Amino acid sequence: MCVLCGDLVGEVHWAERTLGPCSAGSSDEAQRRQARFKRARILNRVLAPYQLSMHEDLSGTRYVVGDRKGAQEVVRDLDELWTAADRLAHVPVDPLDERLLATLEGSSADR
Numbered sequence: 597m598c599v600l601c602g603d604l605v606g607e608v609h610w611a612e613r614t615l616g617p618c619s620a621g622s623s624d625e626a627q628r629r630q631a632r633f634k635r636a637r638i639l640n641r642v643l644a645p646y647q648l649s650m651h652e653d654l655s656g657t658r659y660v661v662g663d664r665k666g667a668q669e670v671v672r673d674l675d676e677l678w679t680a681a682d683r684l685a686h687v688p689v690d691p692l693d694e695r696l697l698a699t700l701e702g703s704s705a706d707r
Contacts, residue, residue: 629656639677641700646685650677 632652636659639650643661650661653670661680662668669680681689690696 642691646689648681
């Protein structure tokens, strides 16, 4: 059980596991956290057209998904994140939508 939040600490979701060996001087947990930060940047770009955003909770074990009106949901993993995003956006959030992908590709080219 997590001392700070009193939550049961479960197994890491399959999509967030590190697959390769740890780099020199880095732990599996450090690599997992770095991947989560990178994933958060990408997720926010995908969620923005739906007027949504997300961030990690203070423990770094949960995601907080919210809309611009202040509604928020705390979720454990990416599977729950998409379900919460659908509810908060009031439409299905499709990260593979062709228009969304074109928008994301266009914004990447501008950088």
